[in-house]
Amino acid sequence: MTAVYPILATVAAYLLGSLSFAVIVTRVMGLNDPRTYGSKNPGATNVLRSGNKAAAIVTLLLDAMKGWLPVALVMWFGEPYGLNDGTVAMVGLAAFLGHLWPVFFRFEGGKGVATALGVLLGISVWLGLATAATWLIIAFFFRYSSLASLAAAAFAPVYYLLVDGVVWYAEGTIAAAIVVMALLLAWRHKENIQRLIEGKESRLGSKKAKPGAEAASGKQSK
Numbered sequence: 001m002t003a004v005y006p007i008l009a010t011v012a013a014y015l016l017g018s019l020s021f022a023v024i025v026t027r028v029m030g031l032n033d034p035r036t037y038g039s040k041n042p043g044a045t046n047v048l049r050s051g052n053k054a055a056a057i058v059t060l061l062l063d064a065m066k067g068w069l070p071v072a073l074v075m076w077f078g079e080p081y082g083l084n085d086g087t088v089a090m091v092g093l094a095a096f097l098g099h100l101w102p103v104f105f106r107f108e109g110g111k112g113v114a115t116a117l118g119v120l121l122g123i124s125v126w127l128g129l130a131t132a133a134t135w136l137i138i139a140f141f142f143r144y145s146s147l148a149s150l151a152a153a154a155f156a157p158v159y160y161l162l163v164d165g166v167v168w169y170a171e172g173t174i175a176a177a178i179v180v181m182a183l184l185l186a187w188r189h190k191e192n193i194q195r196l197i198e199g200k201e202s203r204l205g206s207k208k209a210k211p212g213a214e215a216a217s218g219k220q221s222k
Contacts, residue, residue, distance in 0.1 A: 002081065002082040003082070005078075005081045005082055005083055006083055006086070006087040006090060009070065009074060009078070009087055009091050010087070010091055010094045011094070012070065012091075013070035013092070013098070014094040014095065014097060014098040014103070015098065016069065016070060016095055017067070017098020018101075018102035018103045018104045018105070018109075019066060019102070019104065020042045020099070020102050020104070020105045020109060021058075021062035021063050022034045022041075022042035022044065022059045022063070022110060023035065023042050023105060025058050026059075031052055031055055032050060034046045034047050035108070037050070041110050042105070043063070043110035043113065043114065044056045044059040044063060045113075063118070064114045064117050064121070066099070067095045067099070067114070067116060067117065067118025067119040067120075067121075067122065068118035069118075069122070070091040070092070070094070070095050071091055071092045071095070071118075071119055071122025072122045074087050074091050075088055075122065075123075085173055085174055086173045088123065089173040089176065089177035090173075090177075092119040092122065092123065092174075093119075095119060096112050096115050096181050097184075099115040100112050100188065111189060112181070112184065112188060113135075113153075113185065116181050116182075117131060117132060117152075119177075119181065120178070123160075123174060123178075126167055127156070127160055127168075130155075131155065134152040134155050135148045138151045138152070139204060143203040143204045144196065144203060144204065145204055146192035146196065146201060147196060147201075149185065150185070150189055150192075150193070153182040153186060154182060154186075156178055157175060157179045157182055160174070160175055160178055
């Protein structure tokens, strides 16, 4: 029976990750579906384009929570059930994959930045904070959310391995999971990378047409 627990934990983490809070929160708050405007990405950054900061903050926190919770639970309570570092890696990756390909939303998910951050915070608060600080620094100086996300993803496995034996003891399975998340996050940002190269990427704080205005514009052009 002990061998079943890691599988059950991984499946539960994937199902939790499959809750697309960008869609859920906007529905509850009576806002437009984030998959219909802006980047059409169901994530906090695109929800912010609706003009509702509260909805974006709630989405960000819930998306991070669903990455943090399964990892934290395994680390806190998993040992008696045979849940070790390998399970930590599996549940973290499963929650992240659930956000990218959510079973409850036709496998059409977001890019995974907040959920990946939640996973890192679950592994170590210091790892999560270092990665978040990287995002903030890049975003502050360059004003590109996508560039900040890519930089943070690239540095996350470096941070994890760099302080091995100092702040924590790095585990191969967890390191591999962090690398996989970083690669998938970069892949999900491939269109952003192309726009960055072409100089067409939107900067943080730049004014965009509101969802209703976009829809009206689309009707007028038909």
